[in-house]
Structure formats: C-alpha cells, structure tokens
Amino acid sequence: MSLQQLKKDLSEGLAPLYLFVGEEDYFKRHYLNLIKNKLLSGFEEFDLSVFDGKKLSAAELQDALDALPLSAEKRLIIIYDLPLAKSNEAASFLSKNGVPDTACVVVSEEQPPLSDTAAEVKRFASDTGAAVVRFDPLSGAEQTDWTVRYFAAAGKKIERADAEYLASVCLPSQNAVKNECDKLISRAEKPVITRELIDEMVAPTADAKGWQLSEAVVFGRTAEALKIVSDLFTMKTDENVVAAAVYRAYCDLAAVVAGAASGKSTYDIAAASGMKEFVCRKYLPVAKKLSLKTLSACVEECLKCDVDLKSTPADKRARVEELIIKTAEIRKNGSR
Numbered sequence: 486m487s488l489q490q491l492k493k494d495l496s497e498g499l500a501p502l503y504l505f506v507g508e509e510d511y512f513k514r515h516y517l518n519l520i521k522n523k524l525l526s527g528f529e530e531f532d533l534s535v536f537d538g539k540k541l542s543a544a545e546l547q548d549a550l551d552a553l554p555l556s557a558e559k560r561l562i563i564i565y566d567l568p569l570a571k572s573n574e575a576a577s578f579l580s581k582n583g584v585p586d587t588a589c590v591v592v593s594e595e596q597p598p599l600s601d602t603a604a605e606v607k608r609f610a611s612d613t614g615a616a617v618v619r620f621d622p623l624s625g626a627e628q629t630d631w632t633v634r635y636f637a638a639a640g641k642k643i644e645r646a647d648a649e650y651l652a653s654v655c656l657p658s659q660n661a662v663k664n665e666c667d668k669l670i671s672r673a674e675k676p677v678i679t680r681e682l683i684d685e686m687v688a689p690t691a692d693a694k695g696w697q698l699s700e701a702v703v704f705g706r707t708a709e710a711l712k713i714v715s716d717l718f719t720m721k722t723d724e725n726v727v728a729a730a731v732y733r734a735y736c737d738l739a740a741v742v743a744g745a746a747s748g749k750s751t752y753d754i755a756a757a758s759g760m761k762e763f764v765c766r767k768y769l770p771v772a773k774k775l776s777l778k779t780l781s782a783c784v785e786e787c788l789k790c791d792v793d794l795k796s797t798p799a800d801k802r803a804r805v806e807e808l809i810i811k812t813a814e815i816r817k818n819g820s821r
Contacts, residue, residue, distance in 0.1 A: 486616040495519055499559075500616045501584035504609065505593040506601050507620035508763055511659035513593050516618075517563060524561045524589060531555040538567030538592065543574040550588050562590045569594075569605040571612075580612035600752035600762055622659065622763045628652050632666060636678055639670045643678040650680060654689040657696055657764075691722045695730040702734040703768055707813045714805055724794050724801035731808055732787040739780040741765055741772040779819030783812040 494500060499520065505513045525532050534549040541564060554560045569576050584590050592615070599606050601619045610617050623631055632648035643651070651669075655661040665687050669678050672686060694717050701710040710731075717727045737760055744754030744765075751769065755762040790808040794801055 486618050488618060488620070490616075491516060491618050494616075495523055499523065499589050501586070501589060502579070502613055502615040503589075503591045504606065504615040504617045505591060505620060506599045506603075506606055506617060508598040508761055509620040509622045509659055510595050510598070511663065512620045513595065516620075517591060517593065520589070520591060521561060524557050524559055526556045532557040532560050533563070534560065535563045536565070538564045538575065541567065541575040543578040546575045546578055547582075550582075550585055550590075553587055559586075560588045562588055564590065564592045566594060566596055567592045569599075569609040571608075576609060579615075580609070583613065597756075598762075600750075602750055602752050622657065622761075625649065625652070628662065632662065635663070635666050636670065641670055641673060641676055641678055647678060647680050647683060651678075651683050651687065653697065654683070654687055654693060656690065656693045657761075661693075689716075689720075691717060691720055691726065694720070694722070695726065698727070698730040699734040699737070702731050702809065702812070703738060703771055705771075705813065705816065707809060710809050711806055714802065714809065718802045724805060725791070727805050728787065728790050728794060728808060731805070731812070732784070732791070735780055735783040735787060735812065737764065738768060738772050738775060739777060739784060741768050742775060742777050742780060745769065745772060746777075775816065776819065779816060782815045782819065786811050786815065 491503070495516075503520075505516070507513070521529075521533070532554050534552075536545065536549075546562075546564075549560070549562050552560060564575070567573065567576055571577055571580070579590070594606075601607075601617050606617060609615060629645050629648045629652070632651060633643055633645060636643045636648075651665060652662055655665055669682065669686055673682060694713055698710055698713045698717065701707075701713060714727060718724075737758065740758035740760065741754055744751075744757065749757070751765040752762050754760070755765045758765075786808060790804060793799060793804055
C-alpha cells in the first residue's frame with residue numbers, strides 16, 4: 486500500500502488494520518496523529534489503547550478489541566514493535582480473529598525498522614489482511630520541498646538552495662531537520678530564513694559532519710571530503726573519529742557490493758551490515774561501479790591510517806587528508 490493510499494483512506498475511510506514499516510519514524514508518528522485526529526473526539530482515555538507489542542498478550546489485545554467506542558466511531562489501538570512471528574500470541578490472535586468493525590488497529594514497527602519486503606511482514610500481511618505502509622526517509626528533492634512547505638505553514642520563507650543547505654548540516658533524520666526548523670521559526674525575527682541565519686543558529690554537530698564526510702567519500706567528491714575534514718578538525722573532533730567516517734564509507738560500500746553480488750535485497754544487506762536500508766539503496770548505484778578488490782584496498786588503507794594515527798606523532802590532519810586522496814586514487818585506477 487502506498488502512502489498516497491493512506492492519505493486517501495484518511496479522507497474516505499480507514500482500513501481495519503495497518504502495519505507501518507520503514508526507517509522514518511517521524512512520518513510514522515505524523516500519520517498516527519492524523520489517524521488519531523480522524524477517529525478520536527477528545528476522549529482518548531476511553532477510545533485509545535496503546536501497547537508495547539513485545540509485552541502484549543492475546544488476552545489484553547482481545548479486551549481492547551472487544552471494548553466498544555464511547556464517543557468515536559471506532560476505537561483506535563496502537564501497537565508498537567509487535568513481533569510478527571506466528572509464535573507471538575498477539576500477532577497470532579490478529580491472524581485468526583481479525584479486527585472488528587468497531588476498531589482500527591495500527592501496528593508500528595520501529596525497532597528494528599522492518600521493510601515491506603521482509604518475510605515476516607509479507608506473511609503477517611497475508612495472514613491478517615493488514616495494509617502495509619512503508620515510510621522511507623525523504624529524498625533530497627522531497628526533503629527540500631518539505632522544508633519549504635514547513636516554513637511556509639509557519640509564515641516564513643526559505644529559498645530552495647538554503648533549504649538544501651539546512652538539511653546538509655543536520656543529521657540524516659527527519660526529527661533533526663524538524664527540530665532545527667522549529668528553532669529557526671521561533672527565533673527568526675524576519676520572514677525570510679537565510680543562509681546567514683542558518684549558520685548563526687544551527688551549529689553542525691560532529692556526528693552530522695561525519696555523515697557528510699562518509700557520503701562525500703562514497704560518492705567520490707574528494708574536494709568536498711577534504712573541506713569537511715578541515716571543518717571537523719576546526720571543531721576539534723578527534724582524528725580517530727574523522728578517519729572512522731572514511732572507514733565506515735568503504736565498509737558500507739563493500740557490504741553493498743558483496744550483498745548485491747550474492748543477490749540479496751537492500752533490506753537483507755542492511756540487516757546483515759547494520760546499515761540503514763535507505764543508505765544501502767542510495768549507495769547501490771556507486772557500488773555497482775566498484776569491485777570488492779578495489780574496496781578491499783581502500784579498507785586496507787583505512788586500517789593503515791588507523792595504525793599511524795595511534796602510533797606515530799605525524800600530523801594527524803595531514804594523515805587523514807592523505808587517506809582520502811590515496812583511496813580516491815585507488816578507486817580511480819581500480820574502478821571496473
């Protein structure tokens with residue numbers, strides 16, 4: 486089921502059972518709130534039940550489903566992180582009994598953020614008739630559109646280039662972007678959010694800069710990577726943390742190459758490597774142009790750098806910069 490269909494359901498009529506999956510928890514919570522607003526009339530203590538799926542018993546679920554709504558058309562039952570295996574009694578109860586007309590159930594999988602391609606998701610959807618909605622992080626253009634709209638709703642304006650810049654200095658998280666937008670809205674005296682205002686109020690964290698560095702390395706943007714290294718050292722970030730971002734980039738690329746070569750889905754690659762699935766999908770086009778041999782050589786250079794940083798008095802920044810340049814040369818000469 487697409488997100489567009491969920492939006493249509495919100496205006497025309499909700500399904501009895503939804504299963505929210507994917508990696509963007511912000512939008513899961515956003516649409517949960519929209520469902521709440523549609524179904525509930527202010528008596529949440531009577532018409533809303535919220536459960537931790539890992540602790541939910543079949544008896545508790547049955548009690549919640551059997552209770553009649555007090556002031557709403559339907560009761561809303563939200564279950565976070567329900568184990569979807571057949572052996573789970575609450576999941577099994579839903580499979581066998583379904584959801585009555587007097588209730589709407591939303592199962593939101595957040596830890597771990599399952600994909601709609603996962604076997605347990607497909608089986609649960611097949612057994613229960615659940616409408617599966619996948620929430621992915623926004624693409625660059627989608628993020629820019631969202632940011633422009635968010636400021637406009639608050640009576641502020643931001644140019645698209647500045648919206649892109651704002652996302653670049655935040656962690657790759659919608660919550661992080663929203664929090665910085667809220668900060669700018671509350672403190673901005675003028676109606677236009679400018680680059681200068683962003684620089685004044687939004688201090689890039691070392692974690693965000695580390696993600697930027699990893700992405701610049703992955704996509705072969707050497708000049709950008711060197712600039713980020715300079716910024717990180719100016720922020721007095723430990724040199725081992727900076728080098729680790731480069732190492733992470735090549736390990737992630739290698740995981741994608743190896744997984745794709747063995748026919749694994751992006752979900753399976755991400756689950757095996759600890760990556761986010763959206764990162765895996767983003768890196769896949771780059772990975773297809775590189776060999777494991779090339780990436781192994783890059784990882785070896787990262788390990789040599791790690792030894793040097795910890796055992797020699799050499800210029801730490803120069804050594805990390807050398808790592809970026811060397812690995813870029815390896816990729817250039819070893820790309821297939």
